[in-house]
Amino acid sequence: MLQILPKSEFSKIYNAPIEKHQKLSLIADMCRLNTFVSVKKAGSGHLGSSFSAMDIAVYLYYERMNIVELGINSPDRDIYFSSKGHDVPGLYSIFYSLGILPLEKLLKLRRMNGVDGHPEINIPGIEASTGSLGMGISKGKGMAWAKTYNKNGGHVYVLIGDGELQEGEVWEGAMFSAHHKLDNLCAIVDYNKMQSDNLNENIMGLEPLADKWISFGWNVLEIDGHNSQEMEVAFNDARNVKNKPTIIIAHTIKGKGVSYMENSPTWHGSLELSNADFRQALLELGATESEIGEIINE
Amino acid sequence: MNKKPKLIASSGDSLRESFGKELTLLADKYPQVVVLDADIAGGTGIHHFREAFPDRFIQCGIAEQNMMAMSGGLAATGLIPIVTTFSVFMLRAIEQARLSIAYADMNVKIVASHPGLDTGPDGASAQCLEDLACFRSIPNMVVISPCDPIEMEQATKAILDYVGPVYMRTGRSNTQRILDAEYKFEIGKGRVLKDGEDVTIVACGVEVSRALDAAEILKNEGVSARVVNMSTIKPIDSELLKKCAVETGAFVTAEDHNVIGGLGGAVAESLAKNKPAPVEFIGVQDMFGESGEPDELADKYEQSAEFIVIAAKKAIIRKNKD
Numbered sequence: 001m002l003q004i005l006p007k008s009e010f011s012k013i014y015n016a017p018i019e020k021h022q023k024l025s026l027i028a029d030m031c032r033l034n035t036f037v038s039v040k041k042a043g044s045g046h047l048g049s050s051f052s053a054m055d056i057a058v059y060l061y062y063e064r065m066n067i068v069e070l071g072i073n074s075p076d077r078d079i080y081f082s083s084k085g086h087d088v089p090g091l092y093s094i095f096y097s098l099g100i101l102p103l104e105k106l107l108k109l110r111r112m113n114g115v116d117g118h119p120e121i122n123i124p125g126i127e128a129s130t131g132s133l134g135m136g137i138s139k140g141k142g143m144a145w146a147k148t149y150n151k152n153g154g155h156v157y158v159l160i161g162d163g164e165l166q167e168g169e170v171w172e173g174a175m176f177s178a179h180h181k182l183d184n185l186c187a188i189v190d191y192n193k194m195q196s197d198n199l200n201e202n203i204m205g206l207e208p209l210a211d212k213w214i215s216f217g218w219n220v221l222e223i224d225g226h227n228s229q230e231m232e233v234a235f236n237d238a239r240n241v242k243n244k245p246t247i248i249i250a251h252t253i254k255g256k257g258v259s260y261m262e263n264s265p266t267w268h269g270s271l272e273l274s275n276a277d278f279r280q281a282l283l284e285l286g287a288t289e290s291e292i293g294e295i296i297n298e
Numbered sequence: 299m300n301k302k303p304k305l306i307a308s309s310g311d312s313l314r315e316s317f318g319k320e321l322t323l324l325a326d327k328y329p330q331v332v333v334l335d336a337d338i339a340g341g342t343g344i345h346h347f348r349e350a351f352p353d354r355f356i357q358c359g360i361a362e363q364n365m366m367a368m369s370g371g372l373a374a375t376g377l378i379p380i381v382t383t384f385s386v387f388m389l390r391a392i393e394q395a396r397l398s399i400a401y402a403d404m405n406v407k408i409v410a411s412h413p414g415l416d417t418g419p420d421g422a423s424a425q426c427l428e429d430l431a432c433f434r435s436i437p438n439m440v441v442i443s444p445c446d447p448i449e450m451e452q453a454t455k456a457i458l459d460y461v462g463p464v465y466m467r468t469g470r471s472n473t474q475r476i477l478d479a480e481y482k483f484e485i486g487k488g489r490v491l492k493d494g495e496d497v498t499i500v501a502c503g504v505e506v507s508r509a510l511d512a513a514e515i516l517k518n519e520g521v522s523a524r525v526v527n528m529s530t531i532k533p534i535d536s537e538l539l540k541k542c543a544v545e546t547g548a549f550v551t552a553e554d555h556n557v558i559g560g561l562g563g564a565v566a567e568s569l570a571k572n573k574p575a576p577v578e579f580i581g582v583q584d585m586f587g588e589s590g591e592p593d594e595l596a597d598k599y600e601q602s603a604e605f606i607v608i609a610a611k612k613a614i615i616r617k618n619k620d
Binding site for chain 2: 042111117118130167198
């Protein structure tokens with residue numbers, strides 16, 4: 001019987017006198033641990049992408065967005081969703097840590113009456129059903145345009161994968177957003193350089209990526225997507241810039257946090273995990289031997 | 299230099315795997331065949347072809363509309379392009395399929411994996427329940443959904459021999475062999491797999507084995523059910539349907555698809571025109587799916603053998619009332 005780090009552990013860390021950025025990094029690793037346990041229990045799920053996007057999503061939910069204060073139904077809330085969607089096991093673990101998703105749902109990842117393998121709008125906290133690549137900016141700009149029209153507050157944050165930048169719709173959305181000066185829209189590229197089958201550059205190259213977005217009229221920033229100090233600077237800039245949508249190109253590592261997964265396309269999709277792999281990953285994510293014993297409950 | 303897979307589709311192979319292997323075995327005989335992929339070769343079974351014929355494999359990236367329209371250009375030169383990705387992603391390129399392929403009557407084969415609830419844990423966003431209806435409504439388009447690895451192998455060859463646009467479903471999960479070696483697939487022909495007098499169950503894809511199970515259950519309850527494997531959804535085998543209408547007078551259709559517009563729609567249209575008879579429809583009842591294992595989803599969404607049995611009894615009652 002696999003165990004999950006309880007929500008109380010997150011509150012403990014959140015309230016502890018630890019430096020902010022160190023705290024965020026710790027919370028992200030704890031969420032990775034819970035993601036790993038839920039995927040191991042499900043028998044499949046996308047770990048590589050969940051882990052590369054984890055620091056960004058943790059930063060947004062814990063530091064940047066107003067969801068915890070305003071609630072998930074406020075029209076003035078900040079909105080976050082992932083366009084690629086298959087990184088949702090990571091998001092579920094963040095939801096669990098914040099009390100948005102109950103434990104029994106987290107433990108039924110990809111199963112009936114649990115939480116789905118891709119984001120579904122009927123799950124509390126999920127803002128958009130996604131998973132078919134390339135549609136996120138279009139959807140997000142609809143939300144951003146409507147926020148302005150309805151005189152509602154809040155920013156719209158859309159995480160997009162690098163592979164999905166190959167979809168033509170991304171660039172249609174990019175043109176519209178710049179044309180309509182949607183400065184309440186912020187896209188983040190989870191630029192781990194790797195898609196389902198292989199490296200981006202071996203499938204269909206994206207570079208020069210920043211230049212493409214600059215030429216489309218966006219405010220373009222590049223950061224290390226695992227460094228919350230750089231995120232802070234970039235997201236402040238995104239909030240302050242006027243008359244332009246922002247894209248943050250976040251350089252990330254696919255499978256971040258587990259050495260054998262990092263930068264390996266093998267871990268993109270749905271793979272069975274051996275117990276030895278699982279144990280090693282838990283160790284690398286900071287679990288102690290006794291915690292591992294509790295998690296695996298041997 | 300070509301490395302061929304040694305494997306012939308074995309029992310338990312998924313339809314996507316048997317398609318990928320068979321196409322690779324046939325590729326020498328059909329030098330005009332080229333394959334297009336949208337970064338998902340490992341999921342569609344086409345990685346076998348890529349390994350054996352890298353120079354005939356075109357990686358289009360995650361850009362399905364681009365891939366679909368390009369295939370029309372390739373076909374215009376005499377090549378036989380095979381467009382591959384998940385069926386749900388074929389939907390986004392449907393206008394390209396309509397104009398670039400079907401309107402020009404181009405010799406392109408669109409082969410889609412991951413159809414229906416059979417897609418399982420990935421959930422509703424990936425479970426395509428609309429493709430048969432969409433592609434069936436496009437002029438010139440032939441629509442096929444084989445039921446087991448033997449039929450998949452034969453259908454793969456048949457679509458290469460047929461000149462014109464074809465949409466063919468494969469499947470994600472492992473499939474048992476249900477047909478014997480004498481089975482002969484032919485585009486446009488349904489096959490009676492089990493004879494019966496009281497009702498005809500017309501099925502395609504993964505629902506064929508469930509239909510055969512249902513016929514066994516019905517037999518134990520004293521009902522004689524005929525099972526037709528209707529692997530070509532378009533053009534539908536109207537002659538066979540008419541014959542079944544005369545001989546059994548009641549129908550159940552069974553498909554891993556929305557009950558609107560797919561196999562059930564095609565059967566109902568044909569019967570309404572030629573020989574009206576009561577029809578009950580097994581499939582997803584105009585809903586989206588969810589994450590789960592294929593068999594548990596089939597139970598929840600009323601596609602398993604037990605529901606075919608109930609539908610068959612309803613159809614017989616309706617027949618007897620008339």
